[in-house]
Amino acid sequence: MIAPYDTGLSYQFGRALLEPDLPLPRGVVGPRGKKAEKRFSVYRNNVTVSLINALGDIFPALKTLVGATNFGHIAREFVRACPPGSPLLFEYGHDFPEFIGALEQLRKYTYLPDVARLERAWLDAFHAPDADPLTAESLGAIAPDRLGAVVFDPHPATRLVASDFAIVSIATRSRAGEPIAGIDPANSETALVTRPHAIVELRALPAGGATFFRTLLNGHPLGAAALLAAERDWDFDLAAAIAALLESGAFTTLSIPENTAEGA
Amino acid sequence: MPAGSPQFADMPLPPRAGAGLKPEHVDAILAEDYRIGFLEFHAENYMGAGGPAHRALTAVRERFPLSVHGVGLSIGAERGLDPAHLERLARVVERYQPAMVSEHLAWSTHTDHYYNDLLPLPYNRDTLDRIVHHIDQVQTRLKRPILLENPSTYVAFEQSTMSETDFIAEIARHSGCGLLLDVNNVFVSATNHGWKPLSYLRDFPLELVEEIHLAGNAEDTDDEGEPLLIDAHDRPVCDDVWKLYEVVIAQAGPLPTLIEWDNDVPDWPVLRHEAQLADEILARHDASAWLGRRHAAE
Numbered sequence: 259m260i261a262p263y264d265t266g267l268s269y270q271f272g273r274a275l276l277e278p279d280l281p282l283p284r285g286v287v288g289p290r291g292k293k294a295e296k297r298f299s300v301y302r303n304n305v306t307v308s309l310i311n312a313l314g315d316i317f318p319a320l321k322t323l324v325g326a327t328n329f330g331h332i333a334r335e336f337v338r339a340c341p342p343g344s345p346l347l348f349e350y351g352h353d354f355p356e357f358i359g360a361l362e363q364l365r366k367y368t369y370l371p372d373v374a375r376l377e378r379a380w381l382d383a384f385h386a387p388d389a390d391p392l393t394a395e396s397l398g399a400i401a402p403d404r405l406g407a408v409v410f411d412p413h414p415a416t417r418l419v420a421s422d423f424a425i426v427s428i429a430t431r432s433r434a435g436e437p438i439a440g441i442d443p444a445n446s447e448t449a450l451v452t453r454p455h456a457i458v459e460l461r462a463l464p465a466g467g468a469t470f471f472r473t474l475l476n477g478h479p480l481g482a483a484a485l486l487a488a489e490r491d492w493d494f495d496l497a498a499a500i501a502a503l504l505e506s507g508a509f510t511t512l513s514i515p516e517n518t519a520e521g522a
Numbered sequence: 523m524p525a526g527s528p529q530f531a532d533m534p535l536p537p538r539a540g541a542g543l544k545p546e547h548v549d550a551i552l553a554e555d556y557r558i559g560f561l562e563f564h565a566e567n568y569m570g571a572g573g574p575a576h577r578a579l580t581a582v583r584e585r586f587p588l589s590v591h592g593v594g595l596s597i598g599a600e601r602g603l604d605p606a607h608l609e610r611l612a613r614v615v616e617r618y619q620p621a622m623v624s625e626h627l628a629w630s631t632h633t634d635h636y637y638n639d640l641l642p643l644p645y646n647r648d649t650l651d652r653i654v655h656h657i658d659q660v661q662t663r664l665k666r667p668i669l670l671e672n673p674s675t676y677v678a679f680e681q682s683t684m685s686e687t688d689f690i691a692e693i694a695r696h697s698g699c700g701l702l703l704d705v706n707n708v709f710v711s712a713t714n715h716g717w718k719p720l721s722y723l724r725d726f727p728l729e730l731v732e733e734i735h736l737a738g739n740a741e742d743t744d745d746e747g748e749p750l751l752i753d754a755h756d757r758p759v760c761d762d763v764w765k766l767y768e769v770v771i772a773q774a775g776p777l778p779t780l781i782e783w784d785n786d787v788p789d790w791p792v793l794r795h796e797a798q799l800a801d802e803i804l805a806r807h808d809a810s811a812w813l814g815r816r817h818a819a820e
Contacts (some may be wrong), residue, residue: 267644267681268600268632275637285644285680289715297676297714299740300752306638312638329783342636345594345607384563415572422684456574 270490274298275305276338309337312347313354318360319379319432320370332358342367348385351379369423369443376449379417380460383453386415391507397500400512406481410474410509415453417425418472422446426462448472454507461506466491470499471508479515529800531588535621535733535809537776539800541793542783548578550790552585555572558797560587560621562780566594568618569610589622589778590614594636596609597628597670598643599658612663612669622733623659624702627653629691633700644679645689650696657697668696668801669702669732674710674739674753686711687725694730701727704735705758705767706782710751714744718818719766728774736767736781738758758796768803776804 270283278299297499310333314321321329334358342350355378358364359371364379378461391413400408424445448468450461463471466487473483488493505508538559541547551558568579582588593612595603599686615623628640643649661667672690684692694701703726714718738757744750757779759767769778781796 264633266600268629271641272632272635274636275639286677287680288745289678294677296743296745297750300676300750301639301641305637308638342638343634343637344632345596346568346569346610346636348570357691386572386573386574388576389574415573453573456577507650 260378271276274329275302276341280304282368282412293363306334307378308335309342310334311352315383316351317354317374318375319377319429321374322366322432322435323370325460325483332361348381354378367476369425369428372419372421372425372427376419376429376451378420379449380458383415383458386453388511390411392504392512394504395415396512397504406479407514408480408512409477411511412475413452413454413508413510416470416475418475419449419451422470425449426460430460452506452508459506461502464491464493466494467499467502469493507510525629529584532620533621535587535589535778537778538804539797540778540780541797541814543582544781544786544787545575545578547790547793548582552581556794558586558794560589560778562589562655564593565590565592565611565614567794568614583618586685588618588620589619589624590618592623592625592636594630594753595625595660596629596631597625597627598649599631600629601633601645603659604631608660608663608735615664622669623664623666624671626671627673642673642675642677645684645686646681647683650689650692653693654696658698658809661697661699666809667699668730669700671704672737674707674709676714676750678715685725685773687722691727694727702729702735705770706735706737706763708752708798709763709766710739710753711752713749719797723770728770731774731777731803734770734777734779736763736779757783762807764799767800771803771807776808779804793815
């Protein structure tokens with residue numbers, strides 16, 4: 259929070275950058291008696307446009323879905339209401355999904371905030387720490403009667419974004435520049451976001467798969483995850499879920515907690 | 523990897539042309555036979571923990587001299603440097619061991635807001651003391667001198683009591699920092715403030731300059747309808763800036779020279795061509811300096 263007693267030049271300058279109706283900051287002039295309104299607007303423009311562009315880079319599917327012009331208007335409002343708090347622009351926009359969810363003009367596009375959450379998670383995965391994903395050999399080395407007790411350490415890039423809407427299908431198509439016609443937005447998808455090596459990967463999980471991964475990511479053992487997933491979804495396919503567990507690179511290592519090792 | 527361990531060969535910046543590193547150019551740069559003199563990256567783009575950005579920069583670092591250019595430290599900040607951001611910069615410097623570290627004579631943060639632009643400062647005793655103190659903090663933490671870059675500005679301040687060149691010379695004298703001379707910024711600010719670019723260069727402490735920046739600018743107009751140049755970094759270097767650059771190199775001798783192109787980024791060969799134009803000027807003055815020395819020895 260900016261303290262109310264802040265009367266410094268930077269406070270005035272900064273406020274005037276984001277509130278175009280405010281007068282010029284104290285002492286800001288043009289050279290040799292020239293005016294400075296248009297000159298100061300260069301800074302206003304640099305700040306606003308560069309941050310709108312940054313949001314467009316972070317949320318490319320959202321920008322395509324609402325159209326570049328609409329996106330520009332929405333992003334401008336957001337930049338003025340919630341300027342970044344850090345020079346790391348790849349951290350910007352965590353509040354943007356909630357912001358667009360509250361906009362009256364987007365009310366009927368109910369899937370947009372979740373698409374934005376998925377895009378924000380994509381960039382978090384992109385910049386997350388590197389780690390080697392779990393190998394099939396390490397899972398294969400576990401005796402079958404102890405598999406149920408195995409717990410997994412999540413890869414630092416792994417994110418799960420739950421949604422009532424078809425966010426993976428919508429985001430993937432939009433990011434590829436393809437139309438989303440033919441996708442039923444009401445077809446619920448939970449997104450598994452991973453980055454096992456250099457490339458961020460997106461997977462749409464069915465209901466049981468979502469429960470399975472959420473349970474594992476919360477640190478519970480494989481047996482419990484399989485049981486909960488089967489309760490949630492009659493069609494839950496454990497073999498397919500374990501294949502996805504290995505292929506996605508969602509985890510790095512596994513272990514069997516000592517207190518459950520006996521008779522698990 | 524252990525912090526500060528010398529896993530990269532020591533590669534100083536050569537007195538040649540380099541280019542601002544863009545992720546979309548990395549494959550082309552690594553694949554071609556042409557060897558650019560050096561590459562410069564923006565520190566803030568590599569402050570994430572891991573991922574493809576670091577993989578690419580590590581591959582570049584293994585083959586080319588690197589310099590790092592900070593854009594978010596806010597050296598002129600009224601409320602002091604952000605210690606967390608200085609730590610992030612220190613980690614980037616330890617990780618990549620660049621030949622040069624530079625930042626701007628500008629501010630971009632106030633309390634918890636980041637404005638993502640290089641904002642101007644009044645030039646007076648208060649701001650001078652503040653900036654010298656901040657550069658001292660940076661150089662102490664990084665355990666090396668940094669280069670400070672002259673800005674492009676669009677407004678002036680009634681609170682200013684010194685010329686920009688005197689202000690910069692005083693900062694360097696008190697802090698011990700080196701200077702990065704952005705020749706496009708000289709041209710942009712001179713046009714915007716009605717200075718003569720050659721007078722600016724005459725007053726600038728060229729002996730402290732260790733690196734040059736060149737970039738393209740965009741033309742707009744001020745409140746009175748007269749030319750106002752914008753430091754746009756979105757097009758080739760203009761003819762006037764090339765002429766000024768040649769004046770600088772003729773006086774200061776060949777210096778590492780960076781072409782910056784950050785918006786509407788072209789394909790790599792277009793940026794490389796700009797670098798080759800700078801290399802031609804550098805080679806001409808390198809040769810004439812060599813001939814001059816030989817002539818003197820005879």
